[in-house]
Amino acid sequence: MTEPATSPPMSGTRPEPVISMRSGTATLGARPVLRGVDLTVHRGEVVALLGANGSGKSTAVRSVIGQVPLTGGTVELFGTPLRRFRRWARVGYVPQRTTASGGVPATVHEVVSSGRLSRTRLRPPGKADRAAVDRAIALVGLGDRARDSVDALSGGQHQRVLIARALAAEPELLIMDEPMAGVDLASQEILATTLREQVAAGTTVLLVLHELGPLEPLIDRAVVLRDGCVTHDGPPPEAVGQHALPGHDHVHPHAASEPVRTGLLT
Numbered sequence: 001m002t003e004p005a006t007s008p009p010m011s012g013t014r015p016e017p018v019i020s021m022r023s024g025t026a027t028l029g030a031r032p033v034l035r036g037v038d039l040t041v042h043r044g045e046v047v048a049l050l051g052a053n054g055s056g057k058s059t060a061v062r063s064v065i066g067q068v069p070l071t072g073g074t075v076e077l078f079g080t081p082l083r084r085f086r087r088w089a090r091v092g093y094v095p096q097r098t099t100a101s102g103g104v105p106a107t108v109h110e111v112v113s114s115g116r117l118s119r120t121r122l123r124p125p126g127k128a129d130r131a132a133v134d135r136a137i138a139l140v141g142l143g144d145r146a147r148d149s150v151d152a153l154s155g156g157q158h159q160r161v162l163i164a165r166a167l168a169a170e171p172e173l174l175i176m177d178e179p180m181a182g183v184d185l186a187s188q189e190i191l192a193t194t195l196r197e198q199v200a201a202g203t204t205v206l207l208v209l210h211e212l213g214p215l216e217p218l219i220d221r222a223v224v225l226r227d228g229c230v231t232h233d234g235p236p237p238e239a240v241g242q243h244a245l246p247g248h249d250h251v252h253p254h255a256a257s258e259p260v261r262t263g264l265l266t
């Protein structure tokens with residue numbers, strides 16, 4: 001193993017970076033999608049990655065976990081260069097909403113259990129593994145649906161299953177791509193509560209968001225992308241009603257048809 005078993009001590013007053021992307025560039029097809037992105041997330045931080053559609057948010061987080069190779073720059077996870085990083089149980093990833101079953105009938109319990117595989121590998125699951133799976137299912141409020149097929153769930157419940165799958169490995173770093181997109185209000189509240197509990201327990205979080213919304217109180221720092229470049233890295237934008245939130249399309253009463261973008265995306 002090339003990595004230390006435990007994290008190195010904190011240097012200075014700042015906790016060590018859990019994610020560190022430096023000058024990241026990436027191309028999809030012939031299109032440059034990331035154009036020199038610096039993205040750092042320190043231990044215990046909750047960082048929101050914001051930006052308009054197509055600005056490169058998903059590509060940035062997919063580069064962080066190695067799903068999209070960088071054409072330039074570097075990524076380190078927990079201080080280890082990505083190409084040498086092996087301890088994936090430390091990382092929970094919830095992709096932009098997809099189906100959890102892929103056409104194969106599976107129960108909530110089965111899907112969430114699959115999230116524990118990064119810890120159990122080839123050994124049979126033990127008591128701690130079963131407890132972690134049950135805990136993750138309960139956390140997202142699906143304790144009474146554990147034996148149901150995921151096909152029978154609503155979109156919001158489906159998203160909760162995907163989050164429980166990520167939490168089953170008890171990750172130190174949780175990366176979620178638009179967790180609130182298309183999720184009903186009741187599920188949004190459950191997700192916000194779940195996330196609050198994870199953050200209180202010390203989990204580091206990187207969230208791709210269209211707007212801060214109900215997660216706003218949890219966010220320590222916002223990084224805004226535009227056309228594959230970072231245009232803001234600092235305190236989350238002030239919410240003045242809903243109008244100052246990034247991504248908000250504000251249609252002025254006098255405007256004919258074009259929405260006027262307000263906030264950091266203008």
Ligand SMILES: Nc1ncnc2c1ncn2[C@@H]1O[C@H](COP(=O)(O)OP(=O)(O)OP(=O)(O)O)[C@@H](O)[C@H]1O
Pocket residue numbers: 028029030031033051052053054055056057058059060
């Ligand atoms: N496989 C692909 N091949 C070519 N271009 C792609 C591919 N996937 C994404 N893109 C393009 O790359 C750009 C960045 O996409 P990305 O999904 O990272 O943006 P995003 O900020 O997450 O957007 P959204 O909010 O719509 O999810 C977009 O213009 C998108 O059309």
